[in-house]
Structure formats: C-alpha cells, structure tokens
Amino acid sequence: MESSIGLWTLTPFGVDRGAEDIILLLLLVLLLLPAFMQMWVGSLLPRSVDALLYNRGHIFFRNLVHRVSIGTYALLGGLQRHLLVGVTSFLLLRYYADFSSSELWTTLSQVGLLALCSLILSGLYLGLNRLLPGIYLDSTFYLHWVRHYSILEWLWPLPLYLSSLMLLAGVWQDVALWLTVAVILLWRLALIVPTARWLGEAGVTPLLISLYLCSQEVAPLAYLIGFGMLIL
Structure with a gap:
C-alpha cells in the first residue's frame, strides 16, 4: 500500500497536487544541469573525482576553460x-516538522527562502575563508582551495536528488534523512581533510589549524545540528 502511494506521488500532474508537482518538476529541471555540463565538459564525474583525489584541480580547470567558462x-x-538544499530542506521540514502548504506559490516561496538561506550561509563561509589567506598566506592558496570547493559543489549535492524523491514519494523517509546527514558530513570531511593538510604544508602551526577548524567547521556544524534538533 505504501509503495503504491509513493508511486502515485511521483506521478506528475495529479488532482490537487500542485505543490508536489512543482517540486517534482523542479527536480527534473535541476537534473538537466549536470546533464548539460556532462555534454559540455565530457566525463564530468570521472574528471571531477580524479581532480579531488589526486589534487589536480588546476589541470581540471585548465582543460575546463576550453569548453565552458x-x-x-x-x-x-x-x-x-x-x-537542491532548498528542496530537500523543505521536504524534510514538511515530513518531520509539519512545515507544509498546499498552495503553489507558498511552496515556491518557502523553497526559495531555504535556498536563499543556503546561499547566504555559503557566501559568509567563502568570505570568511577569503580572510584566511589574507592573514596567513597569499591569494594563491585561496585560489587552490576554492577550486577544490567548486568541484565539490557539483558532486556532493547529487545524492540529494535521491533523498528528495524518497521524501516526495513518502517512502523510506528515515533513510532519506540519514542519507542527507551522511552526505553533508562527508562533504565537510572532503573539505576539512585536504584544507588541514594544505595549511600544514604551507607552514601554518597546528594551533592555528585547530582554531580554523573550530571556527569554520565545528562551531557552525554544531549550531546547525542544534537548530535542526530544535525544529524537529
């Protein structure tokens, strides 16, 4: 019975399902972005993974500029x-915090607001990290770091498509929640580990590296977890 309900939820353009339809349509449109980038760049995922694992971001972007800016x-x-963060957050809040609305424009505004919050937090994070090379190192380090960050921006949200579809279908909601949490934690680790290594190689002391990680990673994550527990 649950699976049949989930299948019906993923069938677009049902009666009185404007909010669900627009979210599903938005997910389908968002799927076009990696598809287009795959067409323009070619072998986007293998190239991205290779750049991240073997610290070849400069080679990745050198080849990238010949195909797309x-x-x-x-x-x-x-x-x-x-x-994707806006859609996934909305669906999680709808299921776990009764954060729902059947109005089409209300749903769009809520998803847009959550996406805007994600954009603002990301801008603050990047701005604070821009101060790091301005204080300790030179701009070359920041350029190297932001390349790594930009490549991750394409990769880490991809599992959120699956989480959103499960939440939208109303099946395996707990699996979707833990998948989202695991993806976010792995994303942060994929930033923390190489950043700490690069700072160490650049001669930054372990104390300053620890202060950086506490201020930029541990404290914001703790606030985010606390806020999530407060809502849920």
Missing part, C-alpha cells in the same frame, strides 16, 4: 546546490 561552471554548480 569557469564562471558558468561555478554559477550552475551553485544553482544546483542551493536549489
């Missing part, structure tokens, strides 16, 4: 990330 790459990656 870096600004377009970063803009589309950020658009996918923030809208």
Whole structure:
C-alpha cells in the first residue's frame, strides 16, 4: 500500500497536487544541469573525482576553460546546490516538522527562502575563508582551495536528488534523512581533510589549524545540528 502511494506521488500532474508537482518538476529541471555540463565538459564525474583525489584541480580547470567558462561552471554548480538544499530542506521540514502548504506559490516561496538561506550561509563561509589567506598566506592558496570547493559543489549535492524523491514519494523517509546527514558530513570531511593538510604544508602551526577548524567547521556544524534538533 505504501509503495503504491509513493508511486502515485511521483506521478506528475495529479488532482490537487500542485505543490508536489512543482517540486517534482523542479527536480527534473535541476537534473538537466549536470546533464548539460556532462555534454559540455565530457566525463564530468570521472574528471571531477580524479581532480579531488589526486589534487589536480588546476589541470581540471585548465582543460575546463576550453569548453565552458569557469564562471558558468561555478554559477550552475551553485544553482544546483542551493536549489537542491532548498528542496530537500523543505521536504524534510514538511515530513518531520509539519512545515507544509498546499498552495503553489507558498511552496515556491518557502523553497526559495531555504535556498536563499543556503546561499547566504555559503557566501559568509567563502568570505570568511577569503580572510584566511589574507592573514596567513597569499591569494594563491585561496585560489587552490576554492577550486577544490567548486568541484565539490557539483558532486556532493547529487545524492540529494535521491533523498528528495524518497521524501516526495513518502517512502523510506528515515533513510532519506540519514542519507542527507551522511552526505553533508562527508562533504565537510572532503573539505576539512585536504584544507588541514594544505595549511600544514604551507607552514601554518597546528594551533592555528585547530582554531580554523573550530571556527569554520565545528562551531557552525554544531549550531546547525542544534537548530535542526530544535525544529524537529
């Protein structure tokens, strides 16, 4: 019975289902972004994984500029990330915190507001990290770091498509929740580990590295978890 309800939820354009239909349509449109980038760049996922694992971000972007501008790459990656975060957050809040509405424009405004919050937090995070090379290192380090960050922007949100579809279908909601949490934690680890290593190689003391990680990673994550527990 539950699976049949979930299948019906994923069938678009049902009666009195404007909110669900627009979310499903938004997810389908967002899926076009990695598809287009795959067409433009070619082997997007293998190239991205290779750049992350073997610290070849400079080679990745050197080849990228021959196919698409870096600004377009970063803009589309950020658009996918923030809208996916908005959709997934809305669906999680709808299921766990009774954060729901049947009105089409209300749903769109709520998803847009959550996506805007994600954009603002990301802007603050990038701005604070921009101060790091301004204080300790040079701008070359920040450029190296932001390349790594930009590549991750395309990769880490991809599992959120699956989480959103499960939440939208009304099946395996707890699995969707823990998948989302695991993806976010792995994303942060994929930033923390190489950043700490690069700072160490650049001669930054372990104390300053620890202060950086506490201020930029541990404290914001703790606030986010606390806020989530307060809502849920």
